[in-house]
Amino acid sequence: MSRSTAAAEQVDFRTLRDRAAHVERIQFGAGAQIVCDNLVKIYKIAELEVVALQGLDLVVQQGEFIAIVGASGSGKSTLLSILGGLDVPSAGRAVVAGFDLLNMDAKERTRYRRQVIGFVWQQTARNLLPYLTAMENVELPMILEGQPRDLRRARALELLELVGLAQRADHRPDRLSGGEQQRVAIAVALANSPSVLLADEPTGELDTRTSTEVFGVLRSVAEDLNVTVVVVTHDPLVSGQVNRTVAIRDGRTSSETLRRTELNVEGEHQVIAEEFAVLDRAGRLQLPREYVTALELERRVRLDLESDHISVWPDRERDGDEEPR
Ligand SMILES: Nc1ncnc2c1ncn2[C@@H]1O[C@H](COP(=O)(O)OP(=O)(O)OP(=O)(O)O)[C@@H](O)[C@H]1O
Ligand SMILES: [Mg+2]
Numbered sequence: 001m002s003r004s005t006a007a008a009e010q011v012d013f014r015t016l017r018d019r020a021a022h023v024e025r026i027q028f029g030a031g032a033q034i035v036c037d038n039l040v041k042i043y044k045i046a047e048l049e050v051v052a053l054q055g056l057d058l059v060v061q062q063g064e065f066i067a068i069v070g071a072s073g074s075g076k077s078t079l080l081s082i083l084g085g086l087d088v089p090s091a092g093r094a095v096v097a098g099f100d101l102l103n104m105d106a107k108e109r110t111r112y113r114r115q116v117i118g119f120v121w122q123q124t125a126r127n128l129l130p131y132l133t134a135m136e137n138v139e140l141p142m143i144l145e146g147q148p149r150d151l152r153r154a155r156a157l158e159l160l161e162l163v164g165l166a167q168r169a170d171h172r173p174d175r176l177s178g179g180e181q182q183r184v185a186i187a188v189a190l191a192n193s194p195s196v197l198l199a200d201e202p203t204g205e206l207d208t209r210t211s212t213e214v215f216g217v218l219r220s221v222a223e224d225l226n227v228t229v230v231v232v233t234h235d236p237l238v239s240g241q242v243n244r245t246v247a248i249r250d251g252r253t254s255s256e257t258l259r260r261t262e263l264n265v266e267g268e269h270q271v272i273a274e275e276f277a278v279l280d281r282a283g284r285l286q287l288p289r290e291y292v293t294a295l296e297l298e299r300r301v302r303l304d305l306e307s308d309h310i311s312v313w314p315d316r317e318r319d320g321d322e323e324p325r
Contacts, residue, residue: 028281029095033195033228034060034083038281039092041078041251052078054251055092057280062195065222065229067238070248076232079248080200083230085113097195114145118189118227120182122201127185128173134160134184135169141191159187162224163217179210183217190221197221199231208237215241240271253278254286287312 029035041053052075060066068076081087083096085104094101097116104112121127128137138156147155160166163183165176173181182202189197199218203211215231219241222229231238239245245257257275264270277285287297295314302313 029059031061032059033062033064033097034058034230035093035095036079036083037093039079039082039094040090041075041082041087042090052251053082053089055280056248056252057278058246058253060228060230062228063222063226064244065219065242066231066244066246067242068230068232068246068248069234074248075251076248077200078251080198080230080232083196084117084119084198085109114141115192116195118186118192118194118197120185120189120197120199120202122204124173124178124181124185124205127188128181130173133170133172134165134176134187137173137184138187138191141188145192155191156187159190160184162190162220163187164213177210178206179213182206182214186214186217186221190225190227194227196228196230199229201232201234203233203235203237211235211237239273249286252280252286255288 028037036056036058039053039056039058040051043050043052056075056079058079068079070076078087082089082094082101085099085101089102092102096112099108099112099116101112128134129140132140135153135156138159139152142152142155157166157169160169163186165180165183165187168176168180168184173184176184185202186197186199189199197218202218203214206214215235215238218229218231221227231242239257239259243259245259246253247255247257255275255277257273259271259273261269262272277287279285291297297312297314300315302315304311304313
């Protein structure tokens with residue numbers, strides 16, 4: 001195991017400091033569509049405080065399609081309702097499409113919800129009005145924005161075509177399948193051309209085949225319309241569709257799985273998925289639970305800097321060294 005003293009002596013600290021100062025000047029997440037920096041959300045019920053998000057960092061670029069996964073209660077819906085402007089963070093920074101979500105007045109918040117964000121809920125019934133046809137449901141958000149009739153019609157038809165349901169334009173929700181209702185809901189969410197589409201468990205009530213169709217539509221929304229799509233899901237099917245899966249644990253982003261397509265030696269497209277631990281700006285990272293368990297890591301670990309990686313050691317060996325003689 002190498003000791004880093006010799007290497008440290010050779011380091012030019014002035015160069016390192018200059019480099020660090022430059023990095024500080026470029027703001028975290030600059031140019032991204034969604035930036036959450038050390039985001040905290042505390043719910044207070046009477047005397048009880050629940051910390052739903054505890055210093056969450058997340059950066060999403062425009063046109064990305066990402067999935068948020070995590071155990072029940074990890075903070076996924078909390079994050080989505082903050083991004084959707086439905087809930088206000090307690091501390092930290094959250095900026096979406098240039099809107100600062102911690103410092104918006106009521107008027108800005110309404111404009112943000114109507115023009116910047118589209119939302120799709122898990123419950124099909126929550127997304128659509130039952131007494132309006134698919135077409136009328138898609139037109140409704142545009143009526144609220146005062147769009148003229150012709151423009152509304154044309155846009156609604158275009159969106160129903162995008163989700164593959166132009167032929168169902170005159171159907172009411174009760175004459176559409178669950179998957180079709182969710183696809184209409186996506187069209188409704190896109191009516192006012194939002195920059196960001198948020199979906200909380202959109203396939204939670206659907207079967208496998210129908211879920212795949214809904215994820216396919218979400219993917220084309222990101223790819224063809226350059227809309228940023230963030231979907232919260234328990235559905236393992238989503239992994240094949242998104243660019244990136246972000247796992248949340250205890251109110252923090254803990255790992256990210258990136259997916260890219262490469263040509264293999266036979267010239268076929270092959271999907272490569274690679275999981276990364278998330279390193280926050282303070283240098284903290286969360287070790288996967290199974291790694292911690294496998295080595296019975298507890299309380300503290302020893303770190304060794306190698307030339308191209310860092311080793312993490314259980315404290316036991318050192319404990320042994322320090323045993324009184
Ligand atoms: N309005 C609220 N008031 C009080 N506590 C809340 C509220 N909303 C969420 N919480 C709490 O915050 C934590 C995170 O909840 P959240 O709904 O974000 O989890 P989730 O990851 O979406 O879970 P699930 O997969 O079950 O939907 C939980 O402990 C929850 O009980
Ligand atoms: Mg939830």
